[in-house]
Amino acid sequence: METLEYRCPNCNAYLVFDPKSGDMKCDYCLSHFSVEQVKENNDTRGKAYNEGENAEAPEEHVHEDGYVSFSCPSCGGEIVGDDTTAATECPFCGNPTVITQRLNGEFKPDFVIPFKVTKEEAVAALEKLYKGKKLLPDAFTKDNRVKKVTGMYVPYWICDCVASGTVTYNATRVNTFSDGKYLTTRTDHFNVIRAGTVAFDNIPEDGTTKLEGIHTESIEPYDYSEMIPYSNQYLSGYVADRYDVPSEDVLERVAQRARASVEESFRDTVHGYSTVSRANGDIDISNGDVHFALLPVWMLNTKWKGNIYTFAMNGQTGKMVGDLPVDKGKFWKRVAMFTGIFTAIGAVIALFL
Numbered sequence: 001m002e003t004l005e006y007r008c009p010n011c012n013a014y015l016v017f018d019p020k021s022g023d024m025k026c027d028y029c030l031s032h033f034s035v036e037q038v039k040e041n042n043d044t045r046g047k048a049y050n051e052g053e054n055a056e057a058p059e060e061h062v063h064e065d066g067y068v069s070f071s072c073p074s075c076g077g078e079i080v081g082d083d084t085t086a087a088t089e090c091p092f093c094g095n096p097t098v099i100t101q102r103l104n105g106e107f108k109p110d111f112v113i114p115f116k117v118t119k120e121e122a123v124a125a126l127e128k129l130y131k132g133k134k135l136l137p138d139a140f141t142k143d144n145r146v147k148k149v150t151g152m153y154v155p156y157w158i159c160d161c162v163a164s165g166t167v168t169y170n171a172t173r174v175n176t177f178s179d180g181k182y183l184t185t186r187t188d189h190f191n192v193i194r195a196g197t198v199a200f201d202n203i204p205e206d207g208t209t210k211l212e213g214i215h216t217e218s219i220e221p222y223d224y225s226e227m228i229p230y231s232n233q234y235l236s237g238y239v240a241d242r243y244d245v246p247s248e249d250v251l252e253r254v255a256q257r258a259r260a261s262v263e264e265s266f267r268d269t270v271h272g273y274s275t276v277s278r279a280n281g282d283i284d285i286s287n288g289d290v291h292f293a294l295l296p297v298w299m300l301n302t303k304w305k306g307n308i309y310t311f312a313m314n315g316q317t318g319k320m321v322g323d324l325p326v327d328k329g330k331f332w333k334r335v336a337m338f339t340g341i342f343t344a345i346g347a348v349i350a351l352f353l
Contacts, residue, residue, distance in 0.1 A: 016237025087240035165283030207243030
């Protein structure tokens with residue numbers, strides 16, 4: 001199994017991708033090298049640069065439980081993953097390793113959006129999220145510490161499609177008028193038709209089953225104008241997986257998202273009526289280009305009272321989502337307080353009726 005580990009030309013320590021500068025950075029001598037510099041150096045020196053002089057590629061071992069392990073090319077420690085693991089680090093020496101054969105051929109990504117948010121910024125954003133949450137337990141805020149922070153490139157399918165269709169709505173317009181003697185209500189009925197064609201670019205769909213239960217859609221959108229051709233160097237220092245969901249399996253979800261968006265757009269143009277209801281319609285989807293891309297996500301885990309709380313952050317924009325615990329005592333106190341306020345207001349109003 002061929003692996004890559006990028007080494008600093010100055011001190012031979014590990015190079016990792018730095019979101020702040022967009023360069024490959026050595027944390028020991030603080031040298032910076034552009035991704036292109038490292039790529040050219042890698043192409044010139046080949047395996048000797050990646051794995052040490054005269055090094056042999058580590059052998060992969062497949063275990064009965066489905067996990068895969070291999071020896072760290074730096075310290076010899078065991079690195080454990082599975083058959084989709086494409087980038088990881090040694091738990092013993094911290095050596096960042098890219099498993100190149102996992103991202104070859106049909107599994108080679110077309111594009112990548114590099115990290116822009118640093119690990120320190122992700123932790124600070126989580127701590128900021130705690131502030132102002134009045135129902136958050138005091139002990140959680142005071143004693144809580146982030147237990148694990150993982151920067152990962154999540155496999156996504158980026159899809160284009162065209163939606164064309166027609167939707168008919170039943171609408172009414174109700175008017176009431178009086179001639180001085182009678183009050184008359186008039187209801188006019190209309191068939192409202194909306195038709196059109198909408199082109200969609202860059203609809204993202206998860207290409208992995210590993211993050212089921214974690215709402216990665218909630219940290220969208222990404223700025224796809226910053227999507228660039230894939231290069232292994234961006235993975236150094238992060239975790240990455242290749243896809244385990246084929247592109248054909250996500251196309252129906254893409255079609256559903258496109259249809260829903262078109263339906264909403266059509267409905268937003270129907271106004272000026274008293275009531276509107278959808279009568280019928282048909283929207284056809286024509287699939288276009290489908291690309292495999294790796295998108296940056298920070299996963300932050302914290303533990304409190306035996307429970308694990310997981311937060312996901314968009315590694316490009318900094319948008320964060322996750323669930324926080326609720327202090328039940330504070331919750332019921334606030335319910336009682338607001339109930340008392342509304343009861344008092346009701347009593348005051350009753351005095352003037």
